[in-house]
Amino acid sequence: MKGLVFSFFLFVSSLVFATWSLGFEDCYNYKYLRNDTKKYSMGQDRLEAFESNKDNFILEKRWPTINLKLTPQEEMSRFGTTGLEVAKKAYLAQHFDGTQIRGSVCLTITREKGVRRIKGWRVEKNPPMPREYLDPAYPEEKKKGIDWSILVHWTYPPDIRGAGLLIQSYNNKKKDHDTWVWFPSLRKVRRLTPSNGDDSVAGSYKTFSNGFLRRIGDEIHQIIGETMANGLYGLTYYDFVALEHKHPPHSPEFDRVMRRSLRPRECWVVRSVSVKGGYCDYYHTRVWVGDKEWGYGPLVEEYYNGSGKLFITENWPYMRQTGINMEIAAHWAGYANDINFEERGFNTWNAPEYGLGYKNPDEWFTLRELMRSVPTDYIPYMPVTPPKKLLPIENIFPSKELQEAYRKQFPEPVRQFPGEVRF
Numbered sequence: 001m002k003g004l005v006f007s008f009f010l011f012v013s014s015l016v017f018a019t020w021s022l023g024f025e026d027c028y029n030y031k032y033l034r035n036d037t038k039k040y041s042m043g044q045d046r047l048e049a050f051e052s053n054k055d056n057f058i059l060e061k062r063w064p065t066i067n068l069k070l071t072p073q074e075e076m077s078r079f080g081t082t083g084l085e086v087a088k089k090a091y092l093a094q095h096f097d098g099t100q101i102r103g104s105v106c107l108t109i110t111r112e113k114g115v116r117r118i119k120g121w122r123v124e125k126n127p128p129m130p131r132e133y134l135d136p137a138y139p140e141e142k143k144k145g146i147d148w149s150i151l152v153h154w155t156y157p158p159d160i161r162g163a164g165l166l167i168q169s170y171n172n173k174k175k176d177h178d179t180w181v182w183f184p185s186l187r188k189v190r191r192l193t194p195s196n197g198d199d200s201v202a203g204s205y206k207t208f209s210n211g212f213l214r215r216i217g218d219e220i221h222q223i224i225g226e227t228m229a230n231g232l233y234g235l236t237y238y239d240f241v242a243l244e245h246k247h248p249p250h251s252p253e254f255d256r257v258m259r260r261s262l263r264p265r266e267c268w269v270v271r272s273v274s275v276k277g278g279y280c281d282y283y284h285t286r287v288w289v290g291d292k293e294w295g296y297g298p299l300v301e302e303y304y305n306g307s308g309k310l311f312i313t314e315n316w317p318y319m320r321q322t323g324i325n326m327e328i329a330a331h332w333a334g335y336a337n338d339i340n341f342e343e344r345g346f347n348t349w350n351a352p353e354y355g356l357g358y359k360n361p362d363e364w365f366t367l368r369e370l371m372r373s374v375p376t377d378y379i380p381y382m383p384v385t386p387p388k389k390l391l392p393i394e395n396i397f398p399s400k401e402l403q404e405a406y407r408k409q410f411p412e413p414v415r416q417f418p419g420e421v422r423f
Contacts, residue, residue, distance in 0.1 A: 027065045027225025027269055032056045035313040035339075036230040036300045038259050044110075047339060047346065057341070059308035063287055065224045066271060075223055083221030083270045088134045089295030091216055095148045098128040100360045103351050105152070108250045111345040117250075119156040125149045125360050133171050136217060143171040149365040153372070166370040173215050182370045189367060218278030219286065225269045229289045230262035231299030233319040233335070240319065240335075249335075249350040258335050262317060266292045267299060283311075291318075314338035 028034060033049055033056050050056050059066055075082045101124040109116045126148045133143050152165040162184035169177050179192040192213075235243070235258075247254040267289035274280040284306040290297025296318050303312040316336045339346040363369065 028227040057310040090297040120154040219272035
């Protein structure tokens with residue numbers, strides 16, 4: 001009798017867990033290919049796999065809970081958090097509040113007509129921000145100061161060498177970003193507005209909106225469920241450096257090792273509907289996932305038009321990075337990708353040199369610095385480590401350790417991740 005009572009208790013408990021998300025309830029429909037799969041390498045094979053089934057592009061089929069409607073109170077009661085709170089944490093993870101960055105960025109754009117490779121240098125400054133500024137109810141006019149600043153110099157290929165991008169984002173989000181693009185061949189600077197949010201970055205499939213300009217208030221966020229996503233590369237920063245010395249960053253061998261190292265994470269699934277007049281109003285709905293435990297995201301995101309058809313997918317897994325001060329922290333991965341189904345092309349992003357913990361002076365983030373001539377891909381103030389500390393990889397890794405890193409195909413799962421976002 002006691003066994004029957006216990007079994008009945010377990011049955012009732014399972015119903016409660018399934019209904020109120022005290023346990024894990026996956027809201028993704030696995031009949032359809034998902035964007036973060038390890039099975040397909042980044043490129044034509046994944047594009048063709050998606051296109052082999054037209055239902056792969058339908059929002060309601062991929063995410064059956066997409067039309068879930070909850071008040072913030074109901075959302076909090078059901079999930080223990082809200083889409084807005086998940087978006088806040090993801091925003092801070094993206095902009096590394098209080099952190100400064102220097103690094104190089106390499107991009108491979110693959111189209112049906114051919115391949116284009118681009119390289120540039122990037123510096124970023126993220127002054128600490130009062131957490132109450134992320135509350136939509138906090139009056140915008142009372143928010144002071146700069147939220148974050150980014151400067152990018154493109155150095156390759158020759159037709160865009162010297163072109164640059166400068167963005168100043170204010171804590172007062174009623175103020176548009178100060179976004180400037182420098183064209184050295186024309187000797188002109190162009191300022192972008194919200195209507196330019198869907199403009200392409202350096203001819204890629206990445207837009208200024210989803211690459212730099214998106215603000216929390218440009219969308220309305222709500223959790224629609226949970227899912228598992230391959231959102232963490234199980235590699236250390238040093239494994240990554242060793243891998244780049246063994247294989248070219250965008251080679252099939254490099255891609256294969258990176259995909260094998262991906263680790264699944266339990267994630268919230270968030271539906272973000274764009275607000276008319278904001279930087280994101282060129283799409284209707286964005287479905288993205290954020291790490292439950294650490295708050296980072298989007299790890300995977302999908303963009304849908306007004307008809308509910310998928311037209312862009314993006315993968316942004318995380319990786320452990322080491323700053324100049326040798327502290328390990330969370331960071332955007334040095335390897336990411338996205339697909340544009342409308343144009344049947346894809347991007348692969350890589351950051352072979354990326355470092356945290358620098359002091360980037362305010363004068364770097366000025367129009368004068370943006371318009372500097374860049375004759376080569378070496379910009380003296382932008383290398384990740386100062387010249388005196390830039391050591392050959394053989395000095396960073398003793399020979400035995402280096403060979404072990406080379407052979408590492410299936411790293412141990414990461415059990416702790418220093419640097420998680422906390423409120």
